[in-house]
Amino acid sequence: MKMSRGLLAEFASADALVAGVVALESHGYSQLETYTPFPVPGLERRLRLGHSRLPLLVFAGGVIGAILGYGIQWYADVRAYLLNSGGRPAHAVPAFIPATFEATILGAALTGFVALLIALRLPALWHPVFEVEGFESASVDRYWLAVGADDRLFDHNGTRAALDALGPLRVVPIPEMVA
Amino acid sequence: MATVLRSKIEPVMTQTHAEVTRDIVRTLETPPRSYYLAVFGAVFLLLIGIVTFTIIIKDGLGHSGYNPPVMWSVYITTFVFWVGIGHAGTLISAILFLFRSPWRTAVYRVTEAMTVFAVMTAGLFPIIHIGRQWIFYWLLPYPNQRYLWPNFKSPLLWDVFAISTYLTVSTTFLIFGLIPDVAAVRDKVTGWRRFIYGQLSMGWQGTDNQWRHYSRAYLYLAALATPLVLSVHSVVSWDFASSIIPGWHGTIFAPYFVAGAIYSGVGMVFTLLIPLRKHLRLEHMITDYHFDNLSKLTLLTGSILFYSYSMEYFVSWYSGNTFEQTTFFLRPFGAQWWSGWTMITCNALVSQLLWFRKIRTNLTSLFVISIFINIGMWFERWVIIVSSLSNDYVPWAWGVLNPTWSDWGILAGSFGWFGMWFLLFARSFPIVAIQEVKEMIPMPRLHPDAHGGH
Numbered sequence: 057m058k059m060s061r062g063l064l065a066e067f068a069s070a071d072a073l074v075a076g077v078v079a080l081e082s083h084g085y086s087q088l089e090t091y092t093p094f095p096v097p098g099l100e101r102r103l104r105l106g107h108s109r110l111p112l113l114v115f116a117g118g119v120i121g122a123i124l125g126y127g128i129q130w131y132a133d134v135r136a137y138l139l140n141s142g143g144r145p146a147h148a149v150p151a152f153i154p155a156t157f158e159a160t161i162l163g164a165a166l167t168g169f170v171a172l173l174i175a176l177r178l179p180a181l182w183h184p185v186f187e188v189e190g191f192e193s194a195s196v197d198r199y200w201l202a203v204g205a206d207d208r209l210f211d212h213n214g215t216r217a218a219l220d221a222l223g224p225l226r227v228v229p230i231p232e233m234v235a
Numbered sequence: 236m237a238t239v240l241r242s243k244i245e246p247v248m249t250q251t252h253a254e255v256t257r258d259i260v261r262t263l264e265t266p267p268r269s270y271y272l273a274v275f276g277a278v279f280l281l282l283i284g285i286v287t288f289t290i291i292i293k294d295g296l297g298h299s300g301y302n303p304p305v306m307w308s309v310y311i312t313t314f315v316f317w318v319g320i321g322h323a324g325t326l327i328s329a330i331l332f333l334f335r336s337p338w339r340t341a342v343y344r345v346t347e348a349m350t351v352f353a354v355m356t357a358g359l360f361p362i363i364h365i366g367r368q369w370i371f372y373w374l375l376p377y378p379n380q381r382y383l384w385p386n387f388k389s390p391l392l393w394d395v396f397a398i399s400t401y402l403t404v405s406t407t408f409l410i411f412g413l414i415p416d417v418a419a420v421r422d423k424v425t426g427w428r429r430f431i432y433g434q435l436s437m438g439w440q441g442t443d444n445q446w447r448h449y450s451r452a453y454l455y456l457a458a459l460a461t462p463l464v465l466s467v468h469s470v471v472s473w474d475f476a477s478s479i480i481p482g483w484h485g486t487i488f489a490p491y492f493v494a495g496a497i498y499s500g501v502g503m504v505f506t507l508l509i510p511l512r513k514h515l516r517l518e519h520m521i522t523d524y525h526f527d528n529l530s531k532l533t534l535l536t537g538s539i540l541f542y543s544y545s546m547e548y549f550v551s552w553y554s555g556n557t558f559e560q561t562t563f564f565l566r567p568f569g570a571q572w573w574s575g576w577t578m579i580t581c582n583a584l585v586s587q588l589l590w591f592r593k594i595r596t597n598l599t600s601l602f603v604i605s606i607f608i609n610i611g612m613w614f615e616r617w618v619i620i621v622s623s624l625s626n627d628y629v630p631w632a633w634g635v636l637n638p639t640w641s642d643w644g645i646l647a648g649s650f651g652w653f654g655m656w657f658l659l660f661a662r663s664f665p666i667v668a669i670q671e672v673k674e675m676i677p678m679p680r681l682h683p684d685a686h687g688g689h
Contacts, residue, residue, distance in 0.1 A: 093252065093419070094670045095446035108448060114455050125396075132376045132384035141388040154393040154470050157462075158400040165404045165459045169411060172452040176445045178414075179437035186440075192422035194441055195415070197252035197673075 061184050061232055062087070062204040063215055065224035066193070070096045073199035076222040080203065083218060087204035091185065091194040113171040114164050121163020125156040187231045202230065250519070252673050259416075259665045259672075260423045262515040266662050270514070277654035284648010287641050288363060296366045298641040302634050305624040307364075308617075309642035313649055314360035315492075315616040317353045318398065318471055322464050322493065323500020323532075324350030325405060328412075329460035332453075338528040340671045341520050344416075345511065346504050347409045348666070352656040353503070354402045356649050361394070363645060390473040397470040401463050408456050414439050415449070416665045468496040475619065482562040482623030485550065491543035495615060498536035498582065501529055502608025509602045511661060520667055523596045530595035533608070537586025540615075544583050558628055566622050570635050578618050581611020 067073045073096065077088060090099055129152045133139065138146050173179070185191055185202065194200050201224075203215050212229075219227045250258070291298055300308060324346035331339040362371045374395050376385050385392050418439035421432035439445065472492035475483040485491075505526075512521045551563040566575035585607045594600045621636050660666075 090443045091441050092443070092446065093441060094415075094674045095450050096443070099443045099446075108451050110448060110451050110455065114459075128376050129387040133387050136378075137382070137384035139386050139388075141386055144388055148388050151388040154390075154466070154473075155387060155396040157466060158393075158396040158470075161459050161463060162400045162403060165407055165456060168452050168455050168459070169407050172411075172448055173437070175448045176439075178439065178445075181434065181438045183438060183440055195419040195422045196256045 061230040062202055062207075062210065063212070063219055063227055064185065064188055064191070064230055065201045065219040065222065065227045066190070067199040067201065067222075067224050070199050072223065073201055074098055076201050076219075076224070079222055080201075080218065083209065085203060085207055085209055085215075085218075087207035087210070089202040089204065091191075091200040091202070093195050093197060093199075096199065108175075110168065110171055110175065114168045117167025117171075118160045118164035120167075122156055122160040124163070125159025126152055129155060184230050184232070188228055198225070205230075250676065252676060255520075255672050255676070256419055256423060256669055258517065258520065259667050259669050260420055262517070262666060263420065263424070263662065263664075270658070270662060274655065274658050277651045277658055280647045280651025281655055282648075282651070283644050284651055287644030287648060291363070291641055291645075292368055296364075298639060300637050300639040300642055302636050304627060304632055304634055305621055305636035307620050307624060308636050309638050309646060310360050310364040312613065312616040312620050313646050314357050314364070315471055315620075316499065316613045317357035317360070317649065317653070318401075319468060319492075319496035319499045319612065319616075320353035320503045321350040321357070321401070321405065321500065322468055322496035323498075323504055324348075324353070325401075325408075325460050325464045326497055326500070326532075327504075328408065329457040330464060332457045333461060336528075337675065338525050340675055341522075341667055342504070342508065342525050342529070343671075344412065344664075344666055344668050345508055345661075346500075347405065347412065348657060348660050348664075349500075349503060349507060350405045351402070351409050352653050352660070353500075354398065354405060355656065356653045358398055358402060359649070359652070361398075390470065390477050393470045394474055397467045401467045404456075404460055404463060408460055411453065411456060412668060413664060415441065416669045419669045420665060464497075465493055468492045475623075480623050480627055481551075481556070481558040482566075482619065482626075485547065487543060487546055487550070491540070491547075494536045494539035494543065495582075495612060498533060498540055498586070499608060499612035501533045501536065502605045502612065504529060505533075505601050505605035506609060507657065509598050509605075511666070515661070515666065517667060520672065526598065526601060527592070527595050530589045530601065533604075534586060534589040537582060537589070537608075540586070541583040544579060558626075562623055562626050565626050566618055569622065569626070571618075571622060571625075574614050574618050575622065577614040578611055581607045582615060585611065 065076065067076060070092065073090060073092070077090065077099065080088060090096070092099075130147065133148070133152075134146045141148075144151070185194075185200075191200065201219075201222075203210060203219065207215075209215070216227055299310070327339055328343040328347040328350070331343070362368050365371060373383075374385060374392065376387075385395075387393075414436060417432050418436035418441065421429055421436050424432060469489035469492065472488040476485055476488035478484065508521065512518060548563055551559040554560075566572075567579070569575075585604055588594050588600075588604065594604075625635055626633050
């Protein structure tokens with residue numbers, strides 16, 4: 057039999073998908089992945105995904121932005137080029153706040169965007185599931201559930217039977233990567 | 236659910252998920268002739284601007300109507316006008332997201348695109364205005380052989396940072412929201428278009444892990460864009476308020492400018508959205524419900540403007556300062572009295588029409604009002620800038636500014652530049668957020684008693 061990367065089941069509703077995930081997890085499957093057109097409430101708890109590290113990274117990006125923003129202003133106006141502007145002190149803290157604030161936001165937002173792409177493993181222009189015919193519906197109104205071949209319990213016929221028992225529209229294999 | 240803010244006009248959600256995708260992907264099909272005409276119109280205006288700008292670069296700013304003491308005029312007016320437009324977009328896409336406002340969903344992509352292109356337009360004006368446009372990068376702090384550094388005690392430099400941050404963050408936010416929607420388009424089209432949208436979607440699959448990080452990060456970006464709505468136009472207002480020119484030196488300026496920015500931005504949203512929705516046949520998605528809510532936002536900010544105008548006059552009278560009083564007397568009764576009255580009529584008075592629900596849900600009247608808002612808000616900045624500079628402390632140095640062909644050429648070019656980008660965007664990317672609209676639709680359920688969804 058041809059090797060495959062796992063099996064995909066197509067469901068007509070988000071409830072059926074969530075019920076399927078619950079059933080397979082109770083069987084002991086762990087390498088499950090879902091593909092949905094929008095975030096389906098309740099799935100992340102089912103799939104036991106860990107805590108996101110994004111908040112920490114975004115915070116760190118903001119702090120770095122603030123330090124850089126203030127640092128550049130301090131270096132420019134206090135160290136490198138002293139300019140008497142209406143008799144104000146060279147180190148004019150209140151005047152340095154607006155640009156520092158903007159730099160904080162910029163640092164946090166850009167860090168958030170880059171960290172997100174890394175977390176999502178994007179850009180990744182090809183994925184085996186894209187080879188499945190009809191998988192385009194995952195961005196329209198269908199809910200797909202994948203069981204990876206690397207799952208401890210994975211057995212082509214047994215897993216197919218387990219998926220069929222969930223009442224999907226159909227079950228298809230994920231093709232192996234074409235060399 | 237948000238029962239507190241619920242109006243009598245309710246959103247209508249009769250479509251299925253598949254219909255949402257179909258209707259929005261349809262807007263990306265080969266456009267009709269009218270669309271090309273609009274694009275050509277925009278490009279023509281842009282060409283006027285390019286030719287004018289080329290002449291200004293060759294000969295210098297002498298072509299523009301600068302007349303001491305009025306050395307800030309149409310370019311700075313138009314700069315503030317376009318920056319202001321952007322603020323409504325960020326308010327709708329970020330702040331209303333944090334407030335979980337349901338009417339934001341169908342319109343936020345239009346407003347976000349408007350923000351990016353408006354700020355992109357605004358960013359050109361300080362560069363045009365500085366006179367030696369080819370050394371604009373001297374504004375940036377970097378080690379250089381001139382041994383000079385910019386003066387961070389000047390609000391003009393704060394502005395450089397505020398605008399560039401605003402442009403970067405709002406562009407990031409727009410691209411970010413587009414990723415799953417571009418993936419949805421990728422899955423519907425064929426051939427070379429599928430290839431292009433596939434590349435642009437970066438290979439989005441919609442796995443649960445992706446959605447989880449995505450929703451999180453979207454929340455953060457919204458939270459980070461929110462303070463920009465308030466800070467960017469505050470910084471712009473400090474360009475004026477931190478000087479001692481009568482008519483500029485007011486503590487009310489930051490909130491007054493922010494309210495004006497949102498007011499003018501929602502005005503521009505009407506101007507763009509009303510024809511666009513008809514052209515793209517999205518009447519069933521962008522409904523009276525959305526226009527009613529947008530109108531209420533216009534009414535609120537317009538009334539804040541009304542208050543700010545009154546307060547400016549009151550404070551100038553109450554200050555007992557002759558120069559302040561003279562400046563504010565000359566706004567409605569001086570040489571350029573027409574500009575003062577345009578500002579008061581179009582902003583403070585016309586916005587009050589929106590108290591009537593009949594007007595709030597009548598698109599013809601809303602479109603006409605939105606044109607008044609655009610004109611009024613341009614004149615507000617004109618009045619603040621030019622009338623204040625015209626009449627400062629030394630009456631023998633007073634002067635009147637009359638704009639020239641180069642001022643109008645650049646102004647026309649800015650509308651062409653903005654219009655061209657907006658029109659190209661509207662036919663190339665989903666102008667309504669597919670994924671978020673789907674989230675608003677109650678899901679078909681297996682178990683009628685199961686609870687979930689939004």
